[in-house]
Amino acid sequence: MGFGVPATSDPHHFRVIIPRGSAGRVSIHEHLGLQATLGTSAVIDRVVLDRSRWTAIRAEVQRAFNARLVAHGLRPSAWKVGENPVDRLLGKELCVLTWAVERMNLDRIPVAVRNWVALRPEERWWLFGMTAMGTGGVLDAGKGWRCAGACAKDVVQSEILEIRAHRSHRLHEASQPRLNLFGEDLL
Template sequence: MIDATTTLTLTASDPHHFVVTIPRGNTAAVLISEHLGMGAGAAPEQILDRVMLARPRWTAIRAEVQRAFNARLKEHNLATGTWKVGETPVDRLLGKELCVLAWAVEKLEPEKIRIAVRNWLALRPEERWWLFGMTAIATGGLQDGDHGWRVALRYALGDVAQNELLKARLETRKLGEAGVNKTLGLFD
């Protein structure tokens, strides 16, 4: 997230950013939109609405996203931010990462949202950017939640916690070391 001071320098140097619009009250959905900045010539700014998240889903992810983003901002000696009612501008790279998580949880079973957040946190920023690019090009609009990459993100992030997969692999490896279920070790 970016504060008001950063917003001024952001719009002057890089007009491409995201905006998280949080309505008043606790029930209205949260909109995440991508602002592409000025087009060629005198064309107006282009805005793409990327995802509309039901308020309970937003509430389930917002604190962890804020914590992760603020930690990264601190690493670069930048001002941290908070989500506020109204419009919160977000740096373009952080906005891409936020969309990946929002797309994953938009139609995910509520009890699996924690798993999706944990798996999203386990991804490197570059991996999140790649996932955004692949998803946005084919299924990046508001009505695309049940198609292609959006469904893939839902399963990839929300199905099984990555640490559970790792735990299962370690247990299999221990069984192999104990003489049960021996492998050739070609891929260890």
């Protein structure tokens, strides 16, 4: 269902709720499903995002998620008005991005999206875990790890990688003696 949610009885997943009209705010909720233990809430409200910020990220998120779904032999999906079920791991990744952009200037969001795309899924999952532990609720904007996530707009990840690659190439061509600890040139 939706973005990779198993068609089983009450799976752990996220729901992205997109209201009608261009002014409504998009909300993301984590549904713990059958994994919820007695005495705890089975739904956690994770974030509410202004429509303009959602519009700025939605196409790239959909593209990234669909590429992963197709790579695993699953059907791609598209965002629609109403409830959009999202696989639990993809939902964690989406929260990392939405937490980063929830208070960001709109002109900086494309940089944050590029940096999010540059992260491996495991890195996004780790960031979700760190953030959700203390500041993962809908009312926690601007606190703890959510502040750190907002720094995703400061430096374009691909530019950092280009600088490192250029520096590495320059060092490789230098006539300096190299330390060869493992049988391979590590510089």
